[in-house]
Amino acid sequence: MTLEYVQANTDGVLHDAAVATVSPLNRGFLYGDGIYEVWRTYSGVIFAWEEHWERLLHSAAALGIEIPWNADVILKEIQRTVQAYRDHAAGKGELYIRLQISRGEGEIGLDSELADRCRFVILVKQLPALNERNLEVGARLSIAQRIRRNPIQCLDPAWKTGNYLNNIVGLREAKERRFDDVVFLNLRGELTEASTSNLAFIKSGKWITPPTAAGILHGITRAHVIAGLAERADLAVEERMIRPEELADFDEAMLLSTTKDVQPVGCIDDVDFQTGPGTATRILKEAFVSMARDYATAHPQFQV
Ligand code: PMP
Numbered sequence: 001m002t003l004e005y006v007q008a009n010t011d012g013v014l015h016d017a018a019v020a021t022v023s024p025l026n027r028g029f030l031y032g033d034g035i036y037e038v039w040r041t042y043s044g045v046i047f048a049w050e051e052h053w054e055r056l057l058h059s060a061a062a063l064g065i066e067i068p069w070n071a072d073v074i075l076k077e078i079q080r081t082v083q084a085y086r087d088h089a090a091g092k093g094e095l096y097i098r099l100q101i102s103r104g105e106g107e108i109g110l111d112s113e114l115a116d117r118c119r120f121v122i123l124v125k126q127l128p129a130l131n132e133r134n135l136e137v138g139a140r141l142s143i144a145q146r147i148r149r150n151p152i153q154c155l156d157p158a159w160k161t162g163n164y165l166n167n168i169v170g171l172r173e174a175k176e177r178r179f180d181d182v183v184f185l186n187l188r189g190e191l192t193e194a195s196t197s198n199l200a201f202i203k204s205g206k207w208i209t210p211p212t213a214a215g216i217l218h219g220i221t222r223a224h225v226i227a228g229l230a231e232r233a234d235l236a237v238e239e240r241m242i243r244p245e246e247l248a249d250f251d252e253a254m255l256l257s258t259t260k261d262v263q264p265v266g267c268i269d270d271v272d273f274q275t276g277p278g279t280a281t282r283i284l285k286e287a288f289v290s291m292a293r294d295y296a297t298a299h300p301q302f303q304v
Pocket of ligand 1: 038193195197198216219222256258259
């Protein structure tokens with residue numbers, strides 16, 4: 001299998017991501033003891049730089065990880081990594097930029113005091129494109145039956161950690177049933193989110209999404225819709241608990257994430273949703289892209 005070229009930067013050393021650099025004693029590798037963020041570019045500018053950095057600090061504080069680098073240092077490392085990517089891959093399109101920070105390495109054992117110092121890995125590659133089917137027909141989702149979203153009293157979904165096992169197991173379940181992605185319920189049986197995206201619905205001019213109290217990642221794409229995009233697309237925002245029995249009442253459904261921005265959902269199990277031209281989801285997606293391009297013009301400092 002030939003892998004697409006991914007440019008890596010491990011603690012300041014640039015290399016092909018296919019080449020190993022992280023120690024087998026790295027706690028991110030052993031226990032998922034780390035945090036991460038994913039940015040993407042619009043018009044070659046990193047979108048929502050500050051919001052992702054803030055969330056990274058929040059995740060770090062939750063796990064008691066002290067990040068030794070400030071945002072400027074990491075931004076410069078990202079710019080070096082992108083330069084190396086372009087030198088190697090000559091790609092011209094928009095980029096996917098991932099920053100992974102681990103607590104470090106040390107003797108085997110869960111005690112976080114065994115960790116020496118934080119390590120970072122930056123990964124840069126082409127932004128994965130949404131295919132035509134995903135845009136026209138929408139993603140096909142299935143509610144996980146065997147597994148639920150971690151409750152906020154456990155590994156809080158608001159922490160963007162390097163441990164995605166719960167989501168991986170749920171996604172496997174949906175894939176076994178030949179769906180594209182999974183929808184997790186919380187322990188109370190309310191909808192939360194998909195494996196790597198937030199979830200929202202449209203009903204009679206309303207944009208309805210589970211609240212953070214449902215147990216979700218506080219998605220930055222979702223936050224932008226709430227902060228003003230919904231209004232620009234003539235939609236009223238409603239954050240409220242949603243139960244699976246209500247799905248049949250909704251007109252449209254969508255996924256929200258950095259890499260997809262807004263992606264239509266065609267069905268959740270046997271409930272179908274409207275997709276295609278003229279839908280509120282499509283209008284919201286266009287509004288999002290236009291806002292992200294305005295952000296790019298206003299933030300030349302985040303050009304990569
Ligand atoms: N939920 C989960 C579980 C995710 O992994 C992601 C993507 N990081 C999201 C939601 C979407 O968040 P964002 O809009 O900040 O990318």
